Amino acid sequence: MKVKWGVIGCGGIAYRRTIPGMMLAENAELVAVMDSNKAAADKTAAEFGAKYSLDSVDDLLNIKEIQAVYIASPVFCHKEQCIAAAKAKKHILIEKPVGLTCEEAQELSAFCEREGVKLGVGFMMRFHGYHRKMRELIADGRLGEIVSARAQLTCWYPEMDNCWRQNRTLSGGGAMMDMGIHCIDLIRYITGLDVAAVTGMVGNQIFKYDAEDAGAAVFKLSNGALCYVDANFNIPDAAAKCKMEFYGTKGSIFAEGTIAQEEGGRIEVLCVEDAGDYDAAQNRDEIVPVKIDVKLGNMYTKEIEAFGKAVLGDGEIPVTAADAIRSQRAIEAVYESSAQGKTISLE
Numbered sequence: 001m002k003v004k005w006g007v008i009g010c011g012g013i014a015y016r017r018t019i020p021g022m023m024l025a026e027n028a029e030l031v032a033v034m035d036s037n038k039a040a041a042d043k044t045a046a047e048f049g050a051k052y053s054l055d056s057v058d059d060l061l062n063i064k065e066i067q068a069v070y071i072a073s074p075v076f077c078h079k080e081q082c083i084a085a086a087k088a089k090k091h092i093l094i095e096k097p098v099g100l101t102c103e104e105a106q107e108l109s110a111f112c113e114r115e116g117v118k119l120g121v122g123f124m125m126r127f128h129g130y131h132r133k134m135r136e137l138i139a140d141g142r143l144g145e146i147v148s149a150r151a152q153l154t155c156w157y158p159e160m161d162n163c164w165r166q167n168r169t170l171s172g173g174g175a176m177m178d179m180g181i182h183c184i185d186l187i188r189y190i191t192g193l194d195v196a197a198v199t200g201m202v203g204n205q206i207f208k209y210d211a212e213d214a215g216a217a218v219f220k221l222s223n224g225a226l227c228y229v230d231a232n233f234n235i236p237d238a239a240a241k242c243k244m245e246f247y248g249t250k251g252s253i254f255a256e257g258t259i260a261q262e263e264g265g266r267i268e269v270l271c272v273e274d275a276g277d278y279d280a281a282q283n284r285d286e287i288v289p290v291k292i293d294v295k296l297g298n299m300y301t302k303e304i305e306a307f308g309k310a311v312l313g314d315g316e317i318p319v320t321a322a323d324a325i326r327s328q329r330a331i332e333a334v335y336e337s338s339a340q341g342k343t344i345s346l347e
Helices: 012-024 038-048 057-061 075-087 102-115 129-139 175-191 299-311 321-340
Strands: 003-008 028-034 052-054 068-071 091-094 119-121 146-154 195-203 214-221 226-232 243-248 251-256 266-271
Touching: 003 012, 003 057, 003 299, 012 028, 012 038, 012 068, 012 299, 028 038, 028 057, 028 299, 038 052, 052 057, 057 075, 068 075, 068 299, 075 091, 075 102, 091 299, 102 119, 102 321, 119 321, 129 175, 129 243, 129 251, 129 266, 146 175, 175 195, 175 214, 175 226, 175 243, 175 321, 195 321, 214 321
Parallel strands: 003 028, 003 068, 028 052, 068 091, 091 119, 146 226
Antiparallel strands: 146 243, 195 214, 214 226, 243 251, 251 266
16 A cells, blocks of 8 residues: 655755655655746656646645645745645655744644644654664663764855745754754664753854854763764865764764765774773774674655555654654754853753
């Protein structure tokens, strides 16, 4: 059985990644696409074989055979479109962040629950084979007690006319909300720990648009571990490795190139059976990395298939709105901390 999908917003990530991933999903069928730019909708429909190409959300939601919609529109459109889809009894997979604020996101989550529709959130990097393996290794205790983590995601995002991501009132935030949120969400997902406190700074270093082009934060996790996240819109793509690291009392994991739009990169896992006594010389004997075998695929296909199973009653929503809102709240705390010059507690 296949879930019949409608897509709202044919630009950016939908056209480049999610719809191609949907085409590979065994339980998905693309029925209709919609974009305010009809030419974009027509191009997408022709390329991916959708039966309907539309420029009206209402027209898409009126198609009875559609069971679920993927909302990939700008964040400032999410509230109106999500409410309309829920009223039409369509299940919803929405891109992050769910709303412009956590308050708005919680409102949408509650509305979908009242309407009896499922609401999932597009944190597709949770489906990366390496990220799932890292979560498994930590859950199995291979790294011991987690004490530290680091993650970075950057891109080159110069000033452009009419760019909603560069306007905080339209996007909910700049580099930290758009990119840093993936980092903190992955740290939460991989460690199984939540954020307890945040100290952060954001600002504009290079570009002068309304949203920040750089941000950095230290997060204290629920077990006391400290993690560092930074996100930039002002580093050339070719100049950044977007690394992620986890450290524990028995070992470490180093990942490079896994925080990305394609499932790839590499990881190195170092484990020790016994840390031994204090070594004043701090000799660091080389440890042979643990061999990691992971089958990589398409994160977007896995995301669509997992949400589709939930729609068909064969599984849980893979990334719930409540879970996604916790990651968004952590990023909002970065903004609060930067503005107030103090640590923000989330407990």
